[in-house]
Amino acid sequence: MIIVHHLNNSRSQRVLWLLEELGLPYEIAHHQRDPKTMLAPPSLKAVHPLGKSPVVVDGDHVIAETGAIVEYLVEKAGGRLRPAAGSPERLAWTYWLHYAEGSAMPPLLLKLIFMTLPQRAPGLMKPLVRGIANQAMKGFVDPQLKTHFDYWESVLAQVPWFAGQDFSAADIMMSFPLEAGAQRGDVRAGRPRIASFLETIHARPAYRAALEKGGPYAFAD
Secondary structure (H helix, E strand, O other): OEEEEEEOOOOHHHHHHHHHHHOOOEEEEEEOOOOOOOOOOHHHHHOOOOOOOOEEEEOOEEEEOHHHHHHHHHHHOOOOOOOOOOOHHHHHHHHHHHHHHHHHHHHHHHHHHHHHHHHHOOHHHHHHHHHHHHHHHHHHHHHHHHHHHHHHHHHHOOOOEOOEOOOOHHHHHHHHHHHHHHHHOOOOOOOHHHHHHHHHHHOOHHHHHHHHHHOOOHHHO
């Protein structure tokens, strides 16, 4: 039985969604963030040395990193939600699988850090830290995010899904950057195709089923 070590409000929600789409049976081991630090609990380190989620355990296999998990589960399901080998769509599929975490998420993570940094600064330092954080966002992070957001919109203007004409695991992988972009920046503003993409995936029965099983997930708005 596949066991998903799932952290609330995290990237691991994508893994639950993928499993629902693939129709693979699984169980969830729930882990809750520390309410003060918002970090993963120590219990995850008992599963994987990095102590992060998602982690999937399947028999003797312990798989971390969402992209690796996606590839493993798609292969286990016989290649469902993956374009044919050698096709242009397969190349795009592989690209988006790696792009989602390799290029899209770093500026979104920086945005989160700079948004929350002033709240964690000592009282007298808050104005200074806020000023530095605002300058960093205005001068670097926000322009980077705009470049990525506009890129996504341009791709979805050409094809309905990231890897082409058909829904695939690449769209599940890209869901978190788009959802984080909606939460940390106005990714939908002036980008109707991104708005439509988010509305469409949030309405999928498998997505809704994963939400019910996974618990609170603030990115589904």
